[in-house]
Amino acid sequence: MSKASFETVLRELRASAPPAPAQLRERVRGLPEPRVRAFGFNRRPALAAALAVGIAVAIGAAAIQGFQGSSDRRRDSLGAAAAQVRAPTPKGAPVSPSFKPAFGKRSDQGRPLLSPLIPGSRLQHYDVSMSARVEDLSSATKSAVRTTRRLDGYVSGADYSTGRSTGDSRLDLRVPVQHVQQAIARFSELGTILSQQIRVADLQRAVDGLDQRRLVARTVIAELEAKQRRGELTPAEQAELHGARRLVARLSRSRASLVSEGTYAKISLTLTTRKPAAKQTAPGRFDRFWSDAADILGKEAIIVLYALVVAGPFVLLTALVLLAEHARRRRADSRLLEEAA
Amino acid sequence: MAEEHLDDVYRYLLYVTGDPHLAEDLAAATFERALNRWRRFDPNRGSARTWLCQLARGTALDHFRAEQRRRRREDVYAAEAPTGDEASFGEGLSPALEAAVRSLSAAEREVVVLRVILELDGETTASVLGIRPSAVSTRLSRALQKLEERMVSDVQS
Numbered sequence: 391m392s393k394a395s396f397e398t399v400l401r402e403l404r405a406s407a408p409p410a411p412a413q414l415r416e417r418v419r420g421l422p423e424p425r426v427r428a429f430g431f432n433r434r435p436a437l438a439a440a441l442a443v444g445i446a447v448a449i450g451a452a453a454i455q456g457f458q459g460s461s462d463r464r465r466d467s468l469g470a471a472a473a474q475v476r477a478p479t480p481k482g483a484p485v486s487p488s489f490k491p492a493f494g495k496r497s498d499q500g501r502p503l504l505s506p507l508i509p510g511s512r513l514q515h516y517d518v519s520m521s522a523r524v525e526d527l528s529s530a531t532k533s534a535v536r537t538t539r540r541l542d543g544y545v546s547g548a549d550y551s552t553g554r555s556t557g558d559s560r561l562d563l564r565v566p567v568q569h570v571q572q573a574i575a576r577f578s579e580l581g582t583i584l585s586q587q588i589r590v591a592d593l594q595r596a597v598d599g600l601d602q603r604r605l606v607a608r609t610v611i612a613e614l615e616a617k618q619r620r621g622e623l624t625p626a627e628q629a630e631l632h633g634a635r636r637l638v639a640r641l642s643r644s645r646a647s648l649v650s651e652g653t654y655a656k657i658s659l660t661l662t663t664r665k666p667a668a669k670q671t672a673p674g675r676f677d678r679f680w681s682d683a684a685d686i687l688g689k690e691a692i693i694v695l696y697a698l699v700v701a702g703p704f705v706l707l708t709a710l711v712l713l714a715e716h717a718r719r720r721r722a723d724s725r726l727l728e729e730a731a
Numbered sequence: 732m733a734e735e736h737l738d739d740v741y742r743y744l745l746y747v748t749g750d751p752h753l754a755e756d757l758a759a760a761t762f763e764r765a766l767n768r769w770r771r772f773d774p775n776r777g778s779a780r781t782w783l784c785q786l787a788r789g790t791a792l793d794h795f796r797a798e799q800r801r802r803r804r805e806d807v808y809a810a811e812a813p814t815g816d817e818a819s820f821g822e823g824l825s826p827a828l829e830a831a832v833r834s835l836s837a838a839e840r841e842v843v844v845l846r847v848i849l850e851l852d853g854e855t856t857a858s859v860l861g862i863r864p865s866a867v868s869t870r871l872s873r874a875l876q877k878l879e880e881r882m883v884s885d886v887q888s
Contacts, residue, residue, distance in 0.1 A: 399828060402824065403820075403828070403843075404850075405823060407820075408742065408745065408820075410758065414758055415734075418734075418758070418762045419734075421759075421763055723792050726795045727792075727837040728836045730836065
């Protein structure tokens with residue numbers, strides 16, 4: 391059969407294709423109207439919407455948790471700082487303010503803590519311990535010694551050691567109490583303060599106690615010496631007079647020792663050239679927010695992965711079964727149509 | 732929609748079944764099914780004609796399956812009953828062409844009606860039949876070849 395005649399056949403097929411009978415047309419027209427469901431929805435958009443809502447909830451939960459987490463931690467840190475400031479100090483108890491600034495450049499955070507070091511009329515013992523990181527250990531050590539001497543102080547001990555790349559120097563210094571503020575201020579200029587601790591012990595009470603006991607003993611001595619001059623001193627009173635004089639002498643030595651202790655402040659200064667192991671910076675609120683949000687998202691991802699790992703084989707198996715069933719059904723349909731007349 | 736595509740659905744079912752009465756019944760069933768499922772119709776996935784042809788194919792296959800089961804049941808007791816009326820694939824169709832079309836299987840007639848009479852493109856036909864477009868081309872080619880051979884043999888005889 392030629393191509394032209396075959397085209398004719400195809401045209402004949404098209405032209406003679408019967409229209410639907412009028413009877414069928416009537417039947418179709420008579421079909422009832424489709425029922426309208428009040429809450430009908432399409433599966434695909436509903437699934438897409440459910441997925442979108444799920445993702446939005448997951449991200450929203452992470453954001454809220456991140457926001458709350460960063461606020462809570464900030465509140466905690468502020469509360470802790472406030473509690474430290476408000477912590478009551480018993481009256482007369484030694485004051486021990488400590489200061490440990492973060493590693494880094496010298497800044498406001500690295501300022502020496504001088505406020506408790508305002509020498510008043512009371513006799514007090516100052517014990518200062520501070521450490522600083524310096525660039526040049528030798529010149530910093532010499533500078534510290536010079537400063538101490540300029541302030542009428544002296545070096546009671548020194549330990550200086552240097553290695554190939556790093557070195558440490560420890561100085562035990564005695565500085566007059568009235569110059570302790572200046573000393574700390576100048577030592578803090580040697581480098582970056584790494585830590586600082588100041589202990590203040592009240593000596594006045596002890597000195598007052600000694601003075602009181604000395605006064606009593608001197609009164610006793612004066613009475614006994616008066617008797618001695620009148621020749622009325624008994625041997626027992628003679629012994630009592632010697633004891634009282636020894637007591638006064640001992641009390642005077644103790645008082646002198648306490649006064650000496652209160653005259654010079656003890657400063658332990660450690661200088662080092664060691665670099666900090668790693669720069670530690672407190673994360674900001676934004677960083678904390680992202681960190682907390684990322685944590686939550688990570689946990690959610692783990693849950694989803696866990697669910698996938700657990701349910702994955704079953705889902706895969708079901709999909710394979712469905713695919714096999716679909717293929718089998720398609721083959722069966724083809725066979726059915728092949729066999730149909 | 733029903734009025735617009737009724738002829739196409741009927742022609743498809745007529746070619747698949749080869750029986751005008753059965754095609755009429757199945758076309759009515761197809762539209763009934765379409766009205767029940769009209770909410771599932773998604774214009775983004777294909778035209779209404781394609782969707783109706785898919786429904787018509789499903790209806791026809793359901794019928795063939797039911798017939799197959801019925802025949803298996805009845806074969807136990809009696810021989811298969813002869814088919815009733817002689818089918819006609821068109822009023823103006825020549826007897827030779829009518830006979831040639833009749834000699835094709837339902838699967839072959841199905842692809843002929845979709846590609847030649849309803850003039851669907853390869854992609855749409857593949858979507859109706861649930862096969863790849865290349866399989867549609869192959870199947871159509873074989874069907875037309877068979878039709879041609881049958882026509883030639885009829886002319887020669």
